Each structure stands twice: as structure tokens, then as C-alpha cells.
Amino acid sequence: MASIIQVENVSKVYDGGFRALDDVNLSIEEGEILALLGPNGAGKTTLISIICGLVNLTSGSVSVGGHDTIRDYRAARSLIGLVPQEIALEPFQKVLDGLRFTRGLYGKPADPDFLENVLRRLSLWDKRDSMTSELSGGMKRRVLIAKALCHQPKVLFLDEPSAGVDVELRKDMWEVIRQLRAEGVTIILTTHYIEEAEAIADRVGIISKGKILLVEDKDTLVRRMGHREMRIELLEPLASLPDTLAKYSLAQSEDRCTLVYSYEANGERTGIMSLFNDLNAAGIKLRDVDTRQSSLEDIFVSLIEDKPEART
Numbered sequence: 001m002a003s004i005i006q007v008e009n010v011s012k013v014y015d016g017g018f019r020a021l022d023d024v025n026l027s028i029e030e031g032e033i034l035a036l037l038g039p040n041g042a043g044k045t046t047l048i049s050i051i052c053g054l055v056n057l058t059s060g061s062v063s064v065g066g067h068d069t070i071r072d073y074r075a076a077r078s079l080i081g082l083v084p085q086e087i088a089l090e091p092f093q094k095v096l097d098g099l100r101f102t103r104g105l106y107g108k109p110a111d112p113d114f115l116e117n118v119l120r121r122l123s124l125w126d127k128r129d130s131m132t133s134e135l136s137g138g139m140k141r142r143v144l145i146a147k148a149l150c151h152q153p154k155v156l157f158l159d160e161p162s163a164g165v166d167v168e169l170r171k172d173m174w175e176v177i178r179q180l181r182a183e184g185v186t187i188i189l190t191t192h193y194i195e196e197a198e199a200i201a202d203r204v205g206i207i208s209k210g211k212i213l214l215v216e217d218k219d220t221l222v223r224r225m226g227h228r229e230m231r232i233e234l235l236e237p238l239a240s241l242p243d244t245l246a247k248y249s250l251a252q253s254e255d256r257c258t259l260v261y262s263y264e265a266n267g268e269r270t271g272i273m274s275l276f277n278d279l280n281a282a283g284i285k286l287r288d289v290d291t292r293q294s295s296l297e298d299i300f301v302s303l304i305e306d307k308p309e310a311r312t
């Protein structure tokens with residue numbers, strides 16, 4: 001696949017001297033869904049704002065569809081739609097009027113059929129004559145997506161699309177994103193949620209403290225994250241582990257009331273059944289069991305440990 005966005009050696013130092021991005025390189029393929037994952041303050045919004053031409057870079061270069069975002073900014077921006085994190089809409093503007101206006105701003109000819117299609121696919125057609133101030137938060141977010149699509153961009157950025165969004169809207173949004181990808185639109189979204197990346201991304205980029213730590217095919221990353229932990233709460237404290245349980249490398253809590261078993265969730269054999277059998281055979285009674293998937297945070301920790309602070 002050809003690359004549609006090239007980010008080369010991009011750094012950003014804000015006015016106060018804070019280095020929000022540090023020598024970032026990223027190539028985004030045409031037609032893919034790339035999720036940028038990272039904790040608060042990692043630099044996700046700064047990176048997409050630079051690509052969209054809303055924030056000036058300090059050094060490096062960015063091109064969109066072969067157009068440099070500084071020298072050839074009009075051509076670069078015309079290819080981009082952005083759904084911002086914050087809801088910023090004209091309160092007394094009707095939904096359809098807002099879309100017509102935004103399309104006009106990009107110098108695109110009027111196309112009522114296209115705008116109707118955009119509103120219908122976002123379940124907003126019935127609201128086309130409502131003022132945006134009359135809409136619910138979820139509908140406002142749909143309007144933001146509609147506005148970002150109304151000039152037919154080749155690349156769509158969604159900054160934290162799931163922030164403050166209920167499950168139903170999230171699923172609808174994912175469906176719209178998949179349809180757009182099927183039509184050839186390249187999608188870049190930022191998120192804190194690994195589930196969101198798992199649900200829709202083709203590739204995942206992990207960003208932390210202004211650096212891209214990895215960009216990887218999602219399935220490969222999910223395999224890396226397939227580590228799970230099972231916590232087994234015991235009815236009574238266990239003074240010492242019987243030899244028959246040694247092969248499970250169980251950890252014990254300080255109060256001896258909990259055993260922790262680590263296993264690969266995607267492995268062919270998790271060993272859970274035989275562990276339960278061996279616990280039973282040893283006469284160990286269980287009060288409760290719960291499991292937890294290694295989180296994005298765990299991956300961050302494993303990725304960034306031993307690395308000194310990168311910022312000045």
C-alpha cells in the first residue's frame with residue numbers, strides 16, 4: 001500500500017520550552033485505520049494538530065498526499081477532515097446549514113445529495129433543521145463527524161472519538177468508520193482505549209512522552225498483550241504451597257489468602273483446568289476467582305522502563 005502521510009523527524013517545543021514531540025517518524029498507509037494510543041499528555045493531539053496544520057512544528061516535515069503541510073498547505077488541508085476532541089459548534093446554526101457552510105469554506109460546489117447521504121448515515125437527517133444547541137451531546141458529536149466529512153476528505157482524523165460517548169454511539173461510530181475505510185478513506189484516531197483500537201484499527205501506534213514507541217499491526221500487538229493474570233482468593237490462608245502446585249509458578253499475597261496465576265490467554269493450553277484440579281486434589285478451597293488482561297499501561301511500563309526521561 002502507498003503511504004498517504006509522511007511524518008519525518010518532527011519535534012514540537014511549545015512556547016514555554018516544553019518538548020511535546022521528540023523526533024517523531026510515522027508513515028500512514030492509504031486506506032488503513034491507524035489508532036494512536038497513549039496516556040494523557042503523550043502528544044497525540046499535538047501530533048494530529050501538526051499534520052492538520054493547526055499547530056506549527058518546531059522541526060521536521062509532514063506531507064499529506066505528497067503535499068508539504070507548510071509549503072503547500074492548502075492542497076494538504078483539502079485532503080483532511082478532523083473531528084476534534086472538544087465539541088465546538090455554532091449553537092444557533094441549523095445542522096444542514098452548518099454542513100453547507102463548511103463545504104463552501106473548502107471551495108467545494110454545492111451537493112445536496114451528498115450532504116443528505118452524510119446526514120443519513122450518521123442518523124442526523126431528521127435533525128437537519130435543528131439548531132445544534134438543541135441536540136444531545138451524542139448528536140453533537142455526530143454533527144462534528146458530519147462536518148469533518150462534508151468536503152469529502154481522503155484522510156479523516158478523530159481525536160478521542162469515544163470520550164464521553166455511550167456504548168451505542170460508539171458502536172455506530174465504529175460502523176461509520178469501517179464504511180468510510182471500505183470507501184478508501186484513511187482513518188487516524190487517537191484513543192486511551194485498547195478495546196477501541198482492538199475493535200477497529202488495522203495498525204496501532206503507541207505514543208508516550210512525545211515519542212512513538214512502536215507502530216505495529218494490531219493482531220501482532222494483541223498477541224503481545226495476550227498475557228492474563230488470574231487471582232484466586234482462598235477460603236483459608238495457605239501457609240505454604242504444596243509441591244504438586246510448583247509447576248504453576250504461583251505468586252502468593254502477603255496475607256497468604258490469594259494465589260496469582262499468570263498465563264498466555266492466546267496460548268493453546270492455558271493450564272487453568274489442570275490448576276483447578278490440582279488445587280482440588282490438594283484440598284485447597286476457593287472463595288472467588290477473577291482474571292485480568294494485561295493492560296495498555298502494562299505494555300507501556302514494559303516498553304518505557306529503563307528509558308531515561310526524554311524531555312527537556
Ligand SMILES: Nc1ncnc2c1ncn2[C@@H]1O[C@H](COP(=O)(O)OP(=O)(O)OP(=O)(O)O)[C@@H](O)[C@H]1O
Nearest residue numbers: 014015018020038039040041042043044045046047
Ligand atoms: N499550547 C500548549 N502550550 C504548552 N504546552 C502544551 C500546549 N498544548 C499541549 N501542551 C502540552 O503538550 C503535552 C502533550 O499534549 P497533547 O494534548 O498533545 O497530549 P495528548 O496525548 O493528546 O493528551 P490527552 O490524551 O490528554 O488529550 C502535554 O503535556 C500538554 O500539556
